[in-house]
Amino acid sequence: DTGVSQNPRHKITKRGQNVTFRCDPISEHNRLYWYRQTLGQGPEFLTYFQNEAQLEKSRLLSDRFSAERPKGSFSTLEIQRTEQGDSAMYLCASSTTTGSSYNSPLHFGNGTRLTVT
Amino acid sequence: SQQGEEDPQALSIQEGENATMNCSYKTSINNLQWYRQNSGRGLVHLILIRSNEREKHSGRLRVTLDTSKKSSSLLITASRAADTASYFCATTLINTGTASKLTFGTGTRLQVTL
Numbered sequence: 001d002t003g004v005s006q007n008p009r010h011k012i013t014k015r016g017q018n019v020t021f022r023c024d025p026i027s028e029h030n031r032l033y034w035y036r037q038t039l040g041q042g043p044e045f046l047t048y049f050q051n052e053a054q055l056e057k058s059r060l061l062s063d064r065f066s067a068e069r070p071k072g073s074f075s076t077l078e079i080q081r082t083e084q085g086d087s088a089m090y091l092c093a094s095s096t097t098t099g100s101s102y103n104s105p106l107h108f109g110n111g112t113r114l115t116v117t
Numbered sequence: 118s119q120q121g122e123e124d125p126q127a128l129s130i131q132e133g134e135n136a137t138m139n140c141s142y143k144t145s146i147n148n149l150q151w152y153r154q155n156s157g158r159g160l161v162h163l164i165l166i167r168s169n170e171r172e173k174h175s176g177r178l179r180v181t182l183d184t185s186k187k188s189s190s191l192l193i194t195a196s197r198a199a200d201t202a203s204y205f206c207a208t209t210l211i212n213t214g215t216a217s218k219l220t221f222g223t224g225t226r227l228q229v230t231l
Contacts, residue, residue, distance in 0.1 A: 004159070033218075042121075042205050042221035043160065056218065091159055105150060106219060108159030 002026055004109035006092050012115045013082055020078045021112045025094030032075050033106060034067055035091040036060065043091055049075060050097070082116045089113050121206045121222025129228040136193040138225040140206030141186075147209040149182055149189050150219065154203045163191075163204075196229045203227070 005024040013019050025032050030051050035043035046065070047057045051072035061067075064082075069075040079086055090113075093106035121142045130136050140149070148167045152160040166173045166182045166189065173180045179192040193200055203226050207219040 035221075040224075042207075042223050045218055045220065048218060093159075105162035105165060106152075106160070107162070108152075110157075110159045113157075 004092055004094055004107050006090075006109035006112050008112055009110065010113050010115075012117065015084060015116055016081055018078065018080045019082060019114065020076055021090055021092075021114075023075045023077070023092030023109060025074070025092070026096075026107055027073075029094035029096045029107070030072070031095045031097060031104070032069055033093045033095070034075070034077050035093065037089045037091055037111070038087075046077075046090075079114075082114075084116045087114055087116045121208060121220070123204070123206060123222045123225040125225060126223070127226045127228070129230065130196055132196060132198055132229055132231050134196055136196050136200070136227055136229070138191045138204050138227070140189045140191070140222055142189075142206070142208050142222075143187065144210055146184075149180075150207045150209075151178075151180060151189075151191050152205045152207060152221075154205065154224075156202075160205065193227075196227075198229050198231055201227060201229045 007022045033048040034046040036046055037043045045058050046061050047067050049069040052069050064080045067077045089111040091111045093108045095104040095106050121140050124139045150165045151163045153163055154160045164175045164178055164180050166180050177194045182189045203224045205221050205224045207221045
């Protein structure tokens with residue numbers, strides 16, 4: 001299967017600890033997105049990359065959050081000094097910019113569910 | 118912040134019936150997309166409708182778009198138990214400088230019973 005892969009699927013951590021999530025996009029996709037989703041809500045945009053360049057960050061992404069995509073392939077999302085409010089599903093998606101970039105559907109991974117105790 | 122609002126928030130129907138979900142949005146868009154999410158999984162793209170289109174079909178799905186009312190509807194005909202999921206509309210905004218950033222609505226939870 002060549003879909004978007006996210007690891008780990010679940011992460012339980014204690015408040016104050018750092019966590020890192022990984023996303024492997026579909027190989028030919030040059031855009032990669034991170035979203036956060038809390039229970040009963042739609043996904044909220046966090047940040048996105050085109051190749052290795054981080055082109056936009058949401059105001060939701062505090063200084064404790066950092067994302068990288070060093071070689072334009074996989075990406076990592078790190079949360080430092082986790083808080084209980086960080087508990088959520090973190091979703092990664094990828095897309096391609098062939099054709100009009102306005103009309104590219106996103107391909108999502110199954111997410112990493114973070115629980116901060 | 119959420120750009121779209123789906124209505125209803127929850128919908129329960131019997132297998133074989135049609136399901137209609139509505140989405141309203143606030144600002145001008147390039148296109149509108151519908152996604153499905155099964156519990157605990159990622160989202161799956163269903164259909165995309167461009168701002169200059171009014172209706173689109175894909176299998177048992179029919180999507181309409183009314184840009185004057187800033188609204189869209191998703192119709193699932195002859196529903197099946199496997200259609201049970203949450204459905205989200207998502208929009209790509211005009212003139213944001215980030216052409217393909219999708220902004221999602223709050224979702225409609227559809228339950229199809231046998």
